[in-house]
Amino acid sequence: MTSSSPLYAQVALDVPLFTALSYRVPEHLRDHIAPGQLVQVPFRNRSKTGLIVALSTELDDPTLAPKIRDLYDLVDPEPLLSPHDVRFLSFVADYYLSPIGEVVRLAIPSAVRVEGIKHYRRLPEDQRTPAPNAPQTPLSLELAGALASLSDTEPTPVAALRESHAELTYHRLAELELRGLVEVTYQESASLKPKTERYFKLLPRPRGTLTGRLGANQLQILKLLDGMPSLSLPEIREHIASPYSSLKALEERGLIESWEEEVYRDPFADAPVEPAPSFELTLPQQRAVDAVARARQAGRFEGFVLHGVTGSGKTETYVRIIRDTLAAGRRALVLLPEIALTPQFVGVFRSHFGERIAVLHSGLTAAQKFDQWRQIRRDEVDIVIGARSALFAPINDLGVIVVDEEHDPSFKQEEGTRYNARDMALVRGKLARAQVILGSATPILESFYNARQGRLTYLAMPERVAARALPPVDIVDMRRGPHNPTAGPSSLLSTRLLGALDDTLHDQKQAILFLNRRGFSPCVVCEACGHVFHCPHCDVSLTYHRRMEALRCHHCDFSLRMPESCPECLHTGIDRKGVGTEQLEAHLRELYPRARVARLDRDTGAGPRLQQLLTSFRRREIDILVGTQMVTKGHDFPDVTLVGVVLADMSLNFPDFRAAERTFQLLTQVAGRAGRADSPGKVIIQTYTPEHYSLLTAREHDFESFAERELAQRQAMGYPPFGHLIALKFEGANEGATVQATRNYATAARRLLRTERAFGDAVSMLGPAMAPIARIKNRSRWQLLLKAADRALLRRFTIRTLELAGHFDAGQPHHRNVRIIIDVDPLNML
Numbered sequence: 001m002t003s004s005s006p007l008y009a010q011v012a013l014d015v016p017l018f019t020a021l022s023y024r025v026p027e028h029l030r031d032h033i034a035p036g037q038l039v040q041v042p043f044r045n046r047s048k049t050g051l052i053v054a055l056s057t058e059l060d061d062p063t064l065a066p067k068i069r070d071l072y073d074l075v076d077p078e079p080l081l082s083p084h085d086v087r088f089l090s091f092v093a094d095y096y097l098s099p100i101g102e103v104v105r106l107a108i109p110s111a112v113r114v115e116g117i118k119h120y121r122r123l124p125e126d127q128r129t130p131a132p133n134a135p136q137t138p139l140s141l142e143l144a145g146a147l148a149s150l151s152d153t154e155p156t157p158v159a160a161l162r163e164s165h166a167e168l169t170y171h172r173l174a175e176l177e178l179r180g181l182v183e184v185t186y187q188e189s190a191s192l193k194p195k196t197e198r199y200f201k202l203l204p205r206p207r208g209t210l211t212g213r214l215g216a217n218q219l220q221i222l223k224l225l226d227g228m229p230s231l232s233l234p235e236i237r238e239h240i241a242s243p244y245s246s247l248k249a250l251e252e253r254g255l256i257e258s259w260e261e262e263v264y265r266d267p268f269a270d271a272p273v274e275p276a277p278s279f280e281l282t283l284p285q286q287r288a289v290d291a292v293a294r295a296r297q298a299g300r301f302e303g304f305v306l307h308g309v310t311g312s313g314k315t316e317t318y319v320r321i322i323r324d325t326l327a328a329g330r331r332a333l334v335l336l337p338e339i340a341l342t343p344q345f346v347g348v349f350r351s352h353f354g355e356r357i358a359v360l361h362s363g364l365t366a367a368q369k370f371d372q373w374r375q376i377r378r379d380e381v382d383i384v385i386g387a388r389s390a391l392f393a394p395i396n397d398l399g400v401i402v403v404d405e406e407h408d409p410s411f412k413q414e415e416g417t418r419y420n421a422r423d424m425a426l427v428r429g430k431l432a433r434a435q436v437i438l439g440s441a442t443p444i445l446e447s448f449y450n451a452r453q454g455r456l457t458y459l460a461m462p463e464r465v466a467a468r469a470l471p472p473v474d475i476v477d478m479r480r481g482p483h484n485p486t487a488g489p490s491s492l493l494s495t496r497l498l499g500a501l502d503d504t505l506h507d508q509k510q511a512i513l514f515l516n517r518r519g520f521s522p523c524v525v526c527e528a529c530g531h532v533f534h535c536p537h538c539d540v541s542l543t544y545h546r547r548m549e550a551l552r553c554h555h556c557d558f559s560l561r562m563p564e565s566c567p568e569c570l571h572t573g574i575d576r577k578g579v580g581t582e583q584l585e586a587h588l589r590e591l592y593p594r595a596r597v598a599r600l601d602r603d604t605g606a607g608p609r610l611q612q613l614l615t616s617f618r619r620r621e622i623d624i625l626v627g628t629q630m631v632t633k634g635h636d637f638p639d640v641t642l643v644g645v646v647l648a649d650m651s652l653n654f655p656d657f658r659a660a661e662r663t664f665q666l667l668t669q670v671a672g673r674a675g676r677a678d679s680p681g682k683v684i685i686q687t688y689t690p691e692h693y694s695l696l697t698a699r700e701h702d703f704e705s706f707a708e709r710e711l712a713q714r715q716a717m718g719y720p721p722f723g724h725l726i727a728l729k730f731e732g733a734n735e736g737a738t739v740q741a742t743r744n745y746a747t748a749a750r751r752l753l754r755t756e757r758a759f760g761d762a763v764s765m766l767g768p769a770m771a772p773i774a775r776i777k778n779r780s781r782w783q784l785l786l787k788a789a790d791r792a793l794l795r796r797f798t799i800r801t802l803e804l805a806g807h808f809d810a811g812q813p814h815h816r817n818v819r820i821i822i823d824v825d826p827l828n829m830l
Ligand code: ADP
Pocket: 279, 280, 281, 282, 285, 308, 309, 310, 311, 312, 313, 314, 315, 316, 317, 465, 466
């Protein structure tokens, strides 16, 4: 079997390289190689595991052919990922200008990557069977030596073998295998072995066999097993305290048999499963289900925006759509912002679909992830529910992807490959010809706009189920002065909000007080007129920097000395408003010594303490819950009748062009927490800018008007969805070096803009500018923002800029010790 032309494998390695590396496929592997397989390859002086992303008979650059090395070996002939998955990963790497190896790492749990270490055991003479194509020549001396050094009982890991026999390449070792001299096994690293359980079952026995001599325990075991297909050791232990010796005795007498069976560790085994009620769907729900069914029946990709107000029954709609998908023989993926916050959601799915669900989230141990991953890959589950990383779960026959709360920023990963799971869900859906449902009470403007352009299908659920009303929203003007008596004595809580709190406590209902505080810098606002400082060029708020007593734009680096008085009303009380949840909690305890006050924020974490807090709030053991945006996620608390937003300006004045949209989303979501059940709710928003359209439209629950207004603004500035952005972020311990690196890239970009018409006309660069959070962990942060209406052009421009700035050259002196991050479609401008 000889072939004329060589075959090359493109292998993604977990190293910071943009592209996959080419290796020659050795002749003996030619017929066994496929994309999606894990392989061992030489890299520098080491051997590394990588994933084959493509095979080809030609090289992009044929002159490199003499330099191409042979790949060593297959780690596992069974591909780890399907061709679909591999194509998807390649797309993601390409789109985010991210090293392919880093993207592959997202898709394969670490446990799988360390698994598959080859072990060799010398076979006894009588068990040796050479392969038909085994060489007939005598064994070389080195191989004979290696063979002699192998144990015939204990398998030797390949690394140890190569240590003692450096000349042994994988390729040569393969010859031992081919000659049938060794047995090759793959052994998983001990800590991540699949978990097994011993099972027992009764063997049929001839009538009249004596059982009289059996002990009491043994008799009881036989009785227990009688009529059961099988029982596991823990199940038997539930009835008999220490059954092990009795079981062994029974097995020796041939009365029962036992075997090991793999069991999966279930991280959600203890999660409550509520019984699933069955509803008659509302008309909008039915319409949504039908629209998705049409696309499914036609076998085509279609993206849907399910715009349903809070409480309109989106979850139930997802359940029906998924049930239909499973009935059509396909599988489902559900992406949630933060699973830890929404155990109820998983509970609903569990009650509908039982054990056919895998749940993936960041709280799992490596072993649990490994279990779930394998279960998914073996088609043992039909539904995968998870946070953003579940996007990469190896699901076959994917029929539908649901992205719930699609507006949530946590779908964007802010480290490593900075992907957005919401965006890539559409891509994965397209590749799989699946339907993709983006659900939210506040769709992002990109969704709304794309629906209007006909690229996505818009499905509206404008009313709450069972005609429950959306709560009335009250905006309280916090500006101080004689014209405004409502502001009240405290700058924290207005008379109006205090009054409402009194009423709520009096009626024995519950309240949520929401404070948007990200704690990087206080928001600067005139206490008298509510004036906020904006960049004259970029339409973003200026950020206060204490170090220089200045206000700065972090897009274009415009700056302003921190003024003494307000340029609008000349009032001298320009205040740096910054209040934290802790202060607010303390203040409330003082005001209401008899009320039970609790706080939920980042300090609470995402673990058991959070669950505890939410449970006791639901059980009404807490009267007032103070919290950050974590309280806005989809909780359902029937007795919450008051929601107070302590200072809307904190998110409104965020130095980000999405600030108005985020505020609208937050207010709408937080308002949705009020009056979920039969008690009517009320929402109070405190602010220094009561006339802002984000607040006014949120008060009217008027998404469309907000979207119109905001879209016009975005269009004027060329921001998404009308333009696209790529941010280059620079971080370094040395401020000078960081600035220098940023400047080098800026210079490269400027040169391209000047010299190439196609770029000059269509791309703009903002910056270099200091990031709003100028230092994190003692590292200076600077950024460049690239913007264009044409995404492909922007991508080309970015790559050219990177090339020109020497980004891909090894050992560039300017960039040493400065981390350069490429953020495509940046969401976080801090
Ligand atoms: P959303 O996710 O849109 O905020 P949910 O799916 O949580 O809304 O539904 C709100 C409430 O309405 C839930 O308690 C749910 O069980 C109930 N519900 C959903 N659909 C129906 C229906 N068709 N008839 C009656 N109740 C429903």
